Amino acid sequence: MGTLDWSQWFRLEGTPFAALPHFITSLAIGLLMGVERERKTHPLAGIRTFPLTAMFGTLVALVGQGTQSSWPVATGLLLTGLLGFLPQGSTGSDVAEPRTTTVIALVIAFTLGVLVGQGQGALAVAVGIIATALLYLKPELSGLFNRLDRRDWLSILQFAALSFIVLPVLPDRTFGPYGALNPYEMWLMVVLIVGVGLSGYLAVKFLGERVGGPLLGFLGGLVSSTATSMVYAREARAHPEALGLAGSVIMLANLVLFLRLMVLTGALQPGALGPVAVLMLPALLLGLICSGWRLRQAETAGSGPALTLSNPSELKLALGFGILFAVVTVSAAWLNAHFGRGGLYVVALISGLNDVDAITLATLRLYGQHSVTLGTVAAALALAVSANTLLKFALIASLGGRQLAWRILPTLLGSLAGLWGGFAALVLLSN
Structure with missing residues (x-):
């Protein structure tokens, strides 16, 4: 409700590509959040990892629906959270982007991908925009609330x-x-x-x-x-x-x-x-x-x-x-x-x-x-x-x-x- 029915536009219903619009929506959400993270100094995840994580969420949601099990989504969420424990490698800089914010953003991107796979694309897009705004507006928000x-x-x-x-x-x-x-x-x-x-x-x-x-x-x-x-x-x-x-x-x-x-x-x-x-x-x-x-x-x-x-x-x-x-x-x-x-x-x-x-x-x-x-x-x-x-x-x-x-x-x-x-x-x- 409130989104374009791409399946009817491209006549994908009844074909093996019926779920393709879900992955396109997840890709867009991941790109939106990933581009913002890419601006940071040596981020843990950026313009590639975020879209992949969002599409991964959509994939496990579809798998869970097909198997009528919640284990694929739970396992995917656990794996996404474990990304924060991976070594970041040499940054070549003394200042690196804190990992906690990026890890939480990755978990949100995964969860939004799950929502898309469950048919909640409009909600996922709206939450993705809000999350990206919070990430992008950190200096303004910090300056604003420091006045209190x-x-x-x-x-x-x-x-x-x-x-x-x-x-x-x-x-x-x-x-x-x-x-x-x-x-x-x-x-x-x-x-x-x-x-x-x-x-x-x-x-x-x-x-x-x-x-x-x-x-x-x-x-x-x-x-x-x-x-x-x-x-x-x-x-x-x-x-x-x-x-x-x-x-x-x-x-x-x-x-x-x-x-x-x-x-x-x-x-x-x-x-x-x-x-x-x-x-x-x-x-x-x-x-x-x-x-x-x-x-x-x-x-x-x-x-x-x-x-x-x-x-x-x-x-x-x-x-x-x-x-x-x-x-x-x-x-x-x-x-x-x-x-x-x-x-x-x-x-x-x-x-x-x-x-x-x-x-x-x-x-x-x-x-x-x-x-x-x-x-x-x-x-x-x-x-x-x-x-x-x-x-x-x-x-x-x-x-x-x-x-x-x-x-x-x-x-x-x-x-x-x-x-x-x-x-x-x-x-x-x-x-």
Whole structure:
């Protein structure tokens, strides 16, 4: 499936050469991997050994099918692995290619040949391309991951453990006041938020020193628009020559917030995405218009400070967000039950001062339980974003000074105007 049927093209069915296309596919896979190995200094195997090994895998697979035995494949795999123990001979050089990688690659080539012989040619070709890419891109991959320090790797491992070990074992049922707490759903929200932040954090870690202000603002906004704003506000005060770059990074990081909220809504409640997009898109577009000429100035700005952010997958940050989300969820459910929409709006204003994601997830959860309407969701999000934006502006002004505050003020005001303009449009459409 997904490959050309060479047997029909060349009318090989029913002839002694019916299996020939399998060997041609194995030959191509082996050549692909062998050419990459041939580039190395005195490799154990190269442009001839790899194709022969792949075709050997196809041959033993066909023999095994004919004899209905697994011994030919097992014996072939053992013989391929034993190639690593053969003497390499005189290299004429003090530096030789390490044998382990080539031996493992040979075993993979043999196994891919077996897959071809078993009729899995498309899968074998795809895996062969991936394996060759890993072999070829060793310098790039090594340089990329050397940018991560021990603390980063520890945080990533923590995130992986909490996502793929802890999450599956949490009970997927509601309990607590108003049935507002569901351990599985709550931790799933933590994984979602931390995953988005981790993607931006790794992008900043890998690319931060080589990108300009606009892209740096976008990446920083994925991690945390508040943290990014604080970092560059302090930089603008300490180094006035970085004012232009700092303003551009802060403006775009805060505009990314609207994209984040639309992505979260689409992932959790696709039915609410339309109204939320009507709310967020005008804020994003008007903010971009107000900051457009400032962002163009950033293209010619010099390099700025390294954007140092906390890894969002660190255990304390993940648990902190989980606790905040639980508190906001219970408060929203309680106030909504006793005071209706007004109670939810109070929670949105208060929690929005600290974090918009938590109230967004809590409100979307209430909508999924049919406890609130789309109009209530939109109003709560508008209030939370407004409170968050105003607090960030106050912090930026106090940390970065008056010049930075005036530089970013049009963008923040424009985005808020677009936000409430979108909300007004929603109200008119609902009426």
